[in-house]
Amino acid sequence: MRDRRYAHPFRDLRAKLQDATSVCVLTGAGMSAESGIPTFRDAQTGLWANLDPMQLASEEGFRADPQRVWDWYQMRRDGVRQAEPNAGHVALARYAARHPGRMTILTQNVDDLHQRAAARAGEGARIVALHGSILADRWLDACPRGEDLMRRPCEPARAEPGRPPRCPDCGNRLRPGVVWFGESLDYRDLTAAEEAASACDVMLVVGTSGSVWPAAGLAARARHAGAHVVILNTQASEIDDEAHIVLTGSAATLLPRLLDPL
Numbered sequence: 001m002r003d004r005r006y007a008h009p010f011r012d013l014r015a016k017l018q019d020a021t022s023v024c025v026l027t028g029a030g031m032s033a034e035s036g037i038p039t040f041r042d043a044q045t046g047l048w049a050n051l052d053p054m055q056l057a058s059e060e061g062f063r064a065d066p067q068r069v070w071d072w073y074q075m076r077r078d079g080v081r082q083a084e085p086n087a088g089h090v091a092l093a094r095y096a097a098r099h100p101g102r103m104t105i106l107t108q109n110v111d112d113l114h115q116r117a118a119a120r121a122g123e124g125a126r127i128v129a130l131h132g133s134i135l136a137d138r139w140l141d142a143c144p145r146g147e148d149l150m151r152r153p154c155e156p157a158r159a160e161p162g163r164p165p166r167c168p169d170c171g172n173r174l175r176p177g178v179v180w181f182g183e184s185l186d187y188r189d190l191t192a193a194e195e196a197a198s199a200c201d202v203m204l205v206v207g208t209s210g211s212v213w214p215a216a217g218l219a220a221r222a223r224h225a226g227a228h229v230v231i232l233n234t235q236a237s238e239i240d241d242e243a244h245i246v247l248t249g250s251a252a253t254l255l256p257r258l259l260d261p262l
C-alpha cells in the first residue's frame with residue numbers, strides 16, 4: 001500500500017539506508033528477470049509448456065518422470081550459466097561492499113547471480129540462498145552407505161553420466177540441489193533469514209510475488225519487528241500491505257537509482 005507521507009520516497013529511503021546498521025534484502029525471480037533468466041512459469045516453454053509446475057519442481061514429479069524433470073533442470077542450468085548479474089545485482093553488491101557487514105540478502109532464486117556480483121564488487125553482504133542452488137547436485141535418496149558409520153557415503157561427483165546420473169554402487173539418482181514444492185527449507189538458512197528479518201532496520205523486497213512461503217512471511221516478520229519495509233516490483237505483489245512504501249519499476253532500474261549515491 002502506498003504511503004502518502006513519503007512525498008520523496010527515494011530521498012527519505014536513502015536517508016534511512018544511510019542511517020541503518022542492518023539492511024535486509026529479500027529477492028525473488030523478478031530480481032533475475034533482466035539477466036534473461038525466465039521466471040518459473042516463463043521457463044515452461046517448448047516441450048514443457050503444458051506441464052504443471054508441481055510436476056516439474058516436486059519430488060513426486062521427479063520420481064514419476066526423472067528424465068523429463070532432469071532435462072528441464074539442465075535447460076534452466078544452461079540459462080543460468082549464460083546469464084550475467086544485471087544492474088540491480090551490481091548495485092546491491094556495490095552498496096554491500098561499501099558498507100561491509102550491513103547487508104543480508106535473502107534470495108529465493110536458485111541462480112548464483114548475487115554471489116557472482118558480490119565476487120566482483122568485493123564481499124560485503126551475507127547471502128542466504130533459501131531455495132538452494134540449481135547448479136548443485138545431491139542424492140535423491142539417503143545414501144545407504146551413510147547408515148553404516150564405518151563407511152563413507154557415496155560422493156555425488158562419482159555418479160555415472162545419465163538423465164539423471166546414477167551412483168555406480170547403489171543406483172541412487174542425482175537430483176538438483178534446490179528446494180522443491182512441499183519440501184522444507186534448510187533449518188539453518190531459515191533461522192538465519194528469520195534472525196536477519198527480525199533484526200534489520202530496513203527491508204527491501206525485490207521482484208517477488210510474495211506467494212511462496214515461508215519466504216513471503218519474512219516481510220511481515222521484519223515489519224512487526226520495527227523495520228521499514230519497501231517493495232520494489234514491476235507489478236502488485238501479494239504482500240504489498242506489509243510495506244511502508246511500494247516502488248513500481250524494475251530491479252535493474254530502481255536499485256542503482258536508490259543505492260548508487262549511498
Ligand code: APR
Pocket residue numbers: 027028029030031033034039040041108109110131206207208209210211212232233234235236237249250251252
Ligand atoms: N523487476 C522487479 N520485479 C519484477 C521484474 C523486474 N524486472 N520482473 C518481474 N518482476 C516481479 C513480478 O511482478 C512478480 O511479482 O517478480 C515477481 C516474480 O514472481 P514469481 O515468478 O512468482 O517468483 P517468486 O516470487 O520469486 O517465486 C518464489 O516460487 O517459482 C518458485 O521456487 C521458485 O523461488 C521461487 C518461488
